[in-house]
Amino acid sequence: MTPILTAENISFKVKGRNLIDHLNINIIQGSFNAIIGPNGAGKTTCLNLINGDLKPHTGVVLLNGKNLRTTDRLKLAQKRAVLPQLMHIPFTIKAKDIVDLGREPYRYQYSKKQHQRVVLDCLKKMDIMDLGEHDYATLSGGEQHRVQIARTLAQIYAYSDEDLTGKILFLDEPTNHLDIHHQYNLMYLLKGLQQKGLTIIAVMHDLSLTLQFSDYIVLLDRGKKVGDFTPDELVSSNALSEVYKMKMNILWNEQFQRYLFLPSL
Structure with missing residues (x-):
């Protein structure tokens, strides 16, 4: 399988400290990839390096075999969208207008009516149709997060029901701030988008969701890659216990066809 994205020997330093140390990653087209690790492992830095927001001090990130940093910015914006952990908006703006910002890469390619159709579709997907006219600053943290996810979806779609092959969605802790209903709504939505290519x-902190929904898992610790795993490979190894420094009791539930975590110190 040919990778859509490759990180070759990338490193990143801040004040002499290696946040990412000679990392190699291959991302397969159409796959769901989780980046996990304890606090300070370098997960967010890794995500920002491979999505192009940060420039590596060594190494290169390739998108379809070409240097990500030299890719035309408009074309890149049409191929990938990024959800950061936090996004503060210091001015008054309606929630639907935040989502509409995701349409900027296509602003002159489609009609206003087509843009509105995509925005409404993304509001529906994130269950925030009733919040569209609300001031973003008045929303709860979870509601703001769902608005930001809708914005990234509006950027991924050039038009409604598009085949998404060749596009990448980068998410930093996507289930953060969400209640359990909206966590699972999001994860199943993402799996549906994966089926479209x-x-x-x-970046994930919830290991149960990671094992349930991801195809491949990159485990980081102190800026270095511990390994690449499928969920089954990770469970059968001792890597989680060693990295998180606690006993990971993981059981397979036959009835629900998923792993259950019973960690202990």
Whole structure:
């Protein structure tokens, strides 16, 4: 399988400290990839390096075999969208207008009516149709987060029901701030988008969701890659216990066809 995205020997330093140390990653087209690790492992830095927001001090990130940093910015914006952990908006703006910002890469390619159709579709997907006219600053943290996810979806879609092959969605802790209903609503939505060809790369803290929904898992610790795993490979190894420094009791539930975590210190 040919990778859509490759990180070759990338490193990143701040004040002499290696936040990412000679990292190699291959991302397969149409796969769901989780980046996990304890606090300070370098997950967010890794995500920002491979999505092009940060420039590596060594190494290169390739998108379809070409240097990501030299890719035309408009074309890149049409191929990938990024959800950061936090996004502060210091001015008054309606929630639907935040989502509409995701349409900027296509602003002159489609009609206003087509843009509105995509925005409404993304509001529906994130269950925030009733919040569209609300001031973003008045929303709860979870509601703001769902608005930002809708914005990234509006950027991924050039038009409604598009085949998403060749596009990548980068998510930094996508289930953060969400209640359990909206966590699962989002994860199943992402799996549905994956079926349309979308490649997904997400920083995850919830290991249960990681094992349930991801195809491949990159485990980081102190800026270095511990390994690449499928969910089954990760469970059968001792890597989680060693990295998180606690006993990871993981059981397979036959009835629900998923892993259950019973960690202990």
